[in-house]
Amino acid sequence: MTATRPSHPRRSQAERSAATRTRVLDATVASLLEKGHAATTLAEVQQRAGLARGTLLHHFPTRAALMVAVVEEVAARRLGVLGERAGAEARASAHERTGPQTGPQTDTRTDPRTGWDAAVDLVQADLADPVFLAVLELWVAARTDPDLRSVLGPVERRVFATVHATVAGVVGDEDPRVATLVQFTVDLLTGAAMTRLVDPSGSAQARVVERWRRALPVLLGRADADTWL
Amino acid sequence: MTATRPSHPRRSQAERSAATRTRVLDATVASLLEKGHAATTLAEVQQRAGLARGTLLHHFPTRAALMVAVVEEVAARRLGVLGERAGAEARASAHERTGPQTGPQTDTRTDPRTGWDAAVDLVQADLADPVFLAVLELWVAARTDPDLRSVLGPVERRVFATVHATVAGVVGDEDPRVATLVQFTVDLLTGAAMTRLVDPSGSAQARVVERWRRALPVLLGRADADTWL
DNA sequence: CAACATACCGTCGGCCTGGACTGTTTGTGA
DNA sequence: TCACAAACAGTCCAGGCCGACGGTATGTTG
Missing domain, CATH: 1.10.10.60 (Homeodomain-like)
Incomplete structure (x- = not known):
């Protein structure tokens, strides 16, 4: 044949x-x-x-079925990309700085590069991705759309849980403060991402993220409260 | 006649x-x-x-004109309520605790009640108000609606500036870290408020806010990093 | 090869939307 | 008192949307 x-x-x-x-x-x-x-x-x-x-x-x-499928598809993509990036980060940190692959903006002269820097990058990369705006559309639409709502709730809860677990895995979860600090980071960056709706340039957003990156060691007791700004 | x-x-x-x-x-x-x-x-x-x-x-x-008017009206109301609450707070702190008027959930036994507690309350009250959800609808709609966008941008920038100034006035602005911490607080609580779209109960939200309240003194050097959690 | 299942396609009707239009009542200035 | 302006009301129409339907092409199965 x-x-x-x-x-x-x-x-x-x-x-x-x-x-x-x-x-x-x-x-x-x-x-x-x-x-x-x-x-x-x-x-x-x-x-x-x-x-x-x-x-x-x-x-x-139906249109609703399409949107539901989009919700699941986008969630799957986000988690896939997140896991991929986390894996790359884990490999990079395992090689212990063989070369400046990711290359953040400024050379972190005080500390080589903590796991928290990677964690912030991870979350920020997810929120800076344009697809986050699509997710935002779905979130807001779901608030007044029962069909969307019923499927988006469980899906996003799974996303949240996976994000937390992944990020915690990057920074190591022996410290009891990790869970809360991850939550802080996610919420803070989410709020900062909202600013893009009003100010698309995102300059204020970048400044806040950078400062949060420097504030984190203080909350972990690794830096003094006078040094982070 | x-x-x-x-x-x-x-x-x-x-x-x-x-x-x-x-x-x-x-x-x-x-x-x-x-x-x-x-x-x-x-x-x-x-x-x-x-x-x-x-x-x-x-x-x-036209419909667009109606929405524009709503944007301005809601912004004015938010700022009015904010100023009102800030004024009440200022009067209460001037009387130096004559009575527990506002009465937060738990008695803050370590510290009487710092200006930052009031600041967090102020921001949280604004974001917990249902009208914030209406504002959110307008934000998201403005992203893809030029008419709304052109009016919402300037208005919200004014709102942001006023909020920052008001909150900074409550905590006192002699410390150079105040501006950044206010930004942290606003962004963090905004992000936490977004969680309500997925989890309407808001239990996670309240927990995060409470912990942030306790983390703030650490970033100000008034508390040790081991005590906030 | 034949029969069936499924991917793909174009059109139609019902519904709702926003905005234009004319008409009516009420307040204000001359 | 009269004339004008503005608040208030009801009706109509063009356009866009969703979903149903009948029809065709392509792959799969017996």
């Missing part, structure tokens, strides 16, 4: 289906970013994905 | 106009809270305000 003819790369149904599915989800996230949740209509998504209307509703029978 | 007949409390045009205007704005904020920005239609607002359709469009010729 001429099943696997290389000249004609006829994909199987499963492959085709998965491909268009991801195309739809990518298009939806992009629309969420550019147009927001309310303006992310089926027509908009269909046009971006380059599909026909019926195709869209074949994969996702 | 029967102009000022007390039995018929006929309000002047200016009074009537102002009254319906605030009714419309109140109804819009309420709808923003319950239904969100996208579902806050003219019909919804009209129905809540108990007015005819034409009346609404007489005061606010």
Whole structure:
């Protein structure tokens, strides 16, 4: 049988289906970013994905189903990227500074580079990613949309838990203060990220993050309260 | 002429106009809270305000104009309440604890009550107010709505500046670390407030705020890093 | 090869939205 | 007292949205 003819790369149904599915989800996230949740209509998504209307509703029978799928997809991506970055960080710290791969802005002259620096980078990288804005759209929409709400609650709780566990793994969790400090860091950077909605330049945001990075050792008792500013 | 007949409390045009205007704005904020920005239609607002359709469009010729007015109105209210609370706090601290008026949850047994406790209360009261959720709707909507964006940017910058100045006034601004710590507090509590979108109970939120309250003295050098948790 | 299942496509109707329009009542100035 | 302005009210229309439906092409199974 001429099943696997290389000249004609006829994909199987499963492959085709998965491909268009991801195309739809990518298009939806992009629309969420550019147009927001309310303006992310089926027509908009269909046009971006380059599909026909019926195709869209074949994969996702309703708009709500599409949004639910986006929530799960985005959460999975975020956690995947997070784990990837954490793994890279773990390998880098295992090699104990073989080379300045990540290269933060300024050479940290006092301390080589604590696990907390990596932790802050980890959280900040997640929140600075444009996809966070898409997540924000979904959060706010979920507040008044029961369908979204019912699925977004559990998903985001899992995300939070995984983020905490991952970050705690980077800094080491023997200290009882770690959990609270991770929470501080996540909340503080989240709040700072909100500033981007009002001030898109993000200059104030960067300054706050940098100062928080220097304040953390004080709360751990590794630095004096007079030195962090 | 029967102009000022007390039995018929006929309000002047200016009074009537102002009254319906605030009714419309109140109804819009309420709808923003319950239904969100996208579902806050003219019909919804009209129905809540108990007015005819034409009346609404007489005061606010377009939906965008209505939202702009809401942005300014809500900002003014927030700042008004903030100043009021700050004034009450200043008077209370001037009387130097004549009575436990505000009465926070637990008796702060170590320290009587620092200015920072009041500052945290001030920020937290603002963010815990339901109207913050309405503001959040407008923030997120403004990200993809140029009309809203152009007016919300300057307004919120003014709000930020006023909040910082007010809070700094409560704690005293001789210490150079005050500005940064106020920023930390605002951002941290803002991020914690975001958690309510996912976990409406807000239990985690309260815990974080309480711990931040105890962490602040450490960053000011007034407490040891081992004592705050 | 035949029959079926599934991916893909285009069109239609019902619904709701925002804004324009005309008409009515009430206050104010000449 | 009269004339004008402004608050208030009801109706209409174009446009966009979602979801249902019937139809076609492609892959899979017996």
